[in-house]
Amino acid sequence: MDKLIILVVEDDKLTQKVMAQHLGGHCVEFAGDLDTAMRKLAAGHYDICFIDLRLGGDDECSGLQVIPRAVAKGVYAVVMSGCDSEGMVDQAYELGCSDFYAKGNEAANIGAVIAKYHQNRAGCNAGHIFAHRFITEDQATRASIVEALKYASSDLPILILGPSGTGKTSLGKIIHEHSRREGDFVAINCSAYTEELLEAELFGHRKGAFTGASASRKGKLLQAHQGTLFLDEIGAMSLNMQTKLLKAIEERSFHPVGSDKPECSDFRIISATLENLQRLIAQGRLRFDFFQRIHGLTVNLKPLAQRKCDIFPLINFFTQGGKRLSFSAEARACLLDHSWPGNMRELKKLVSLLASGHEGRVTKEQLFRHLTQALGEPPAASGAFVGESQYRYALDQGLDQAVDRFTRGIIMRNLSENHGKKTKTLAALKISTRLLYSTLRKHPAPEEEEAPDGLPA
């Protein structure tokens, strides 16, 4: 834990003693009157200043004068006073204090102040993250991340939404690193397991609990004790599994598969998904109470196509310390024009391909070849063939309709590129005349009135 320098402005000796006990581990100084407080603030550097409002003397609320002085010096000013009338609270906040607590519950309040101070500092230090950990110049994305970092040290569950390859896991890890939790960051992809295996992975299992369980194994929940459990692709979890995990989250205890002995674990949940959870709830595929449990703060990560200002900073980042690349003007335009269905993962792969090649100067042709190759790979291998919009459309309308629309889009585009010549389209796309005409019957093209070309109608 960072040692903070803290000034406590308080005239009551017993309260000073109480504060000293609660702030043990930090460097604490005391000021018993207004003059001493002002002198110390002028001369010293403090992270936090706790201020009592009544400091004796004729002015009954002399502590109020300390607030602007502390704020002007960039100190996190917190009033902790027995004077907590509405008027006094308003006055203190108007003078710039960050928090106001009534005296009497120091044990809880001081911890809350320290945590909040760290949250704010984490948000202020986000510049380092944007330069080295999560490269983005997009203001909306930056604002979302800064907001998330402010909650890093709380227990609030965080839900990260965004298409594949937008950095959801990286962000989860960054939040964990700023959480001050002592345990590990433990990630699991919920879509990668069958229900039975996911249960064993999460809760662990005893030896012989099922076929193949040759030894007892600690589950992810236990591994994440005092740390963070990152649930990727949360939307893929079955209803039955959601019920079991919900119980474990609420009770902070669970039974490993095949065990009667409950295990306890204190973990914070960060979830991620590319699916629309509200839609899953409506479809009955996500329990509302489970959603409530995993949904505290929501962070939206935009696809790369919607934050193109990040493309070149990301390329610079990916090539740092290695071969640097230079792009022709046309290649740059092509990069900005590409839809990046695989997001940052796709860009990283492209940069890796380009950097491994012989030329440092990248032309449009080279770029186009690599992008085409990426799209030409089997979808399962590249993960980039199906873009976010196509995927969402298929979820909404069903796969048949999505395939139909996709087919139509390609046929219409090719027809347009070939000035309506159906023979050329048939040859270029290697499709049957039946498919071409059935597509045109369902979706007549405005420019399909072309000169007869010998094809059957």
Added chain:
Amino acid sequence: MDSRPELDKLLHDVQSKSASLKSAAQLLKGCPLGQARKMAALMTKEARDILRSLLKLEKELSRGRDLKA
């Protein structure tokens, strides 16, 4: 002297010092002996201050000075 500010000050003293006393009492149990003695001494002084303020408050109230005024 106007009675209202005097009453407010007494009431604040009682509230503030009682809060300190409560917080100190919560800490007392885990304190090492040396610290507990010092803490207990400060708490006793605080309790006397509270008593003094309460007696003054009682006197003011018996003179008919109303806190609602």
